[in-house]
Amino acid sequence: MKPIPWIIKFLLLSILTLLTVGVINFLLDPFQQYRKANFYKPIYDNERYLNPGLAKTYDYNQVIIGSSMTENFLLSDAKDILGFNKPIKFCMSGATAYEIKTLLDYAYQNRKIDTVVYGVDLFSFTGNTTRLFQGEGSLPFYLYDNNRLNDYRYLVSFDTFKFFVDSFVLSKPEVMFDFNRMYQWQHKASEDDFNGADRISEWNEKYGFNPDYTKSDYSLKAMKANIDINLIPLIQNHPETTFYFFYPPYSILAFKDMQNKGWLSTVEQFKQHLFTQLAHYPNVKIYDFQVSKEVTCNLDNYKDLLHYHQRINTWMLQEMKNENYRIKDKAELQKFNRSLSSNIDECVAKINFK
Numbered sequence: 251m252k253p254i255p256w257i258i259k260f261l262l263l264s265i266l267t268l269l270t271v272g273v274i275n276f277l278l279d280p281f282q283q284y285r286k287a288n289f290y291k292p293i294y295d296n297e298r299y300l301n302p303g304l305a306k307t308y309d310y311n312q313v314i315i316g317s318s319m320t321e322n323f324l325l326s327d328a329k330d331i332l333g334f335n336k337p338i339k340f341c342m343s344g345a346t347a348y349e350i351k352t353l354l355d356y357a358y359q360n361r362k363i364d365t366v367v368y369g370v371d372l373f374s375f376t377g378n379t380t381r382l383f384q385g386e387g388s389l390p391f392y393l394y395d396n397n398r399l400n401d402y403r404y405l406v407s408f409d410t411f412k413f414f415v416d417s418f419v420l421s422k423p424e425v426m427f428d429f430n431r432m433y434q435w436q437h438k439a440s441e442d443d444f445n446g447a448d449r450i451s452e453w454n455e456k457y458g459f460n461p462d463y464t465k466s467d468y469s470l471k472a473m474k475a476n477i478d479i480n481l482i483p484l485i486q487n488h489p490e491t492t493f494y495f496f497y498p499p500y501s502i503l504a505f506k507d508m509q510n511k512g513w514l515s516t517v518e519q520f521k522q523h524l525f526t527q528l529a530h531y532p533n534v535k536i537y538d539f540q541v542s543k544e545v546t547c548n549l550d551n552y553k554d555l556l557h558y559h560q561r562i563n564t565w566m567l568q569e570m571k572n573e574n575y576r577i578k579d580k581a582e583l584q585k586f587n588r589s590l591s592s593n594i595d596e597c598v599a600k601i602n603f604k
Contacts, residue, residue: 272405280414282307283393283404293417294432297342298349298384302393305357310338313357316369317345319498321433322560323367323567331567334365341433344383347374347480354484356394366484367494367570370524372517375476377467436560439553446549453503453555454603468513473520477527485531494570495528496537497521499562502546502597504555509594518587525583536577539566541589547597 279285282292282303294300312334314323321341328337340353350368357363382388392400404410425437466472485493508514521538528534545551545565551558569575577583 271408271411272402275405275407275410278411278414280410280417281393281404283401290418291427293422293426294429295417295426296413297433298389299393299413301340301342301353302356302390304338305340305353306360306396308338310336310361311363312337312365312367313340313354313363314338314367315340315350315354317341317371317374318343318435318557319371320367320369322436322563324560324564325430325432327564327567328367331564331571332365339432342383345371345374346377346381346383347476348380349382349389350374351480351484352389352391352394358488359396363488363491365492365494367496370495370497372497372520375473375520377472379475379479434560443553444550444559449501449503449549449552449555450601450603468516470516470519473516474523477520477524482527485528485534489533491533493534494537495524495534496566496570497540499539499542499545499558500556501549501552501558502594503549505540505546505590505594506598507555514591521587522583525577525580535570537566537570537575538577538586539569539575541586541593542575543593543597547593
């Protein structure tokens with residue numbers, strides 16, 4: 251075969267293949283970029299790719315957003331406890347403050363949002379102000395806009411089609427197709443995984459949870475910068491929205507590790523800065539569940555040193571409704587910071603590490 255006809259045939263076949271993939275991906279639209287799925291039950295997985303489509307095509311008035319610390323909230327609980335009428339979750343495991351702002355900014359372009367429940371995971375605010383948790387190129391920015399010209403990256407991608415196929419060909423738990431429990435990880439663990447003996451063994455084995463701690467990434471300067479650049483503009487630009495900010499209650503051993511690494515004082519100053527910057531906004535409420543000794547000191551609540559049982563997510567919504575653990579002034583902030591330090595000393599002293 252002569253080279254030129256062969257090249258032409260190869261190019262035509264390639265173009266035809268890409269067009270076919272593009273048409274199939276457009277019709278299936280597994281990341282729901284163009285329409286809410288209506289002829290199949292969508293799977294709620296691959297958060298960083300699916301979230302922007304949901305932000306554009308779903309109907310919602312309230313948003314729950316954050317890292318894995320927010321994934322176990324039930325939308326039905328948000329309705330029953332906080333009175334939400336159309337809630338949605340935009341969670342991302344390991345979410346950085348920059349990723350959260352990128353997603354919320356896009357959601358605001360597409361919907362009116364009256365309430366945001368925002369999990370202030372301390373680790374989300376470490377590192378530089380444009381940090382992506384999974385590294386450079388891990389967030390598909392072309393899905394976080396309304397520019398159809400760059401959609402080719404979505405439409406002609408075999409990974410797009412593979413996501414759809416994997417969702418239905420491979421066996422997936424029914425919970426992953428349940429909008430009410432979207433993105434939750436609770437089903438991946440058994441009740442036996444939540445027990446204090448394992449947490450103590452985990453501590454004895456690792457002597458902490460954060461071997462990658464670096465002083466520069468976890469510095470107060472870096473954490474303040476993330477507040478100033480990735481959080482404050484959200485409040486300034488959206489006075490119509492009520493923001494519920496909450497500090498998730500890691501286990502007391504996680505806070506002991508922070509204390510051992512000299513990071514706990516930085517955390518206290520971070521909370522002071524956040525309160526100082528946000529307290530004067532009438533649409534902001536801040537809750538610190540990290541001072542709840544009943545939760546953090548009970549290691550049976552945890553499947554590792556950081557992640558708590560789904561019942562804690564429900565409990566936090568109830569406490570928000572009852573205005574418990576809310577930081578209302580500087581005196582209470584200082585009281586909460588002192589309580590956390592005393593909880594570490596008191597609770598860790600009672601643990602038998604042998």
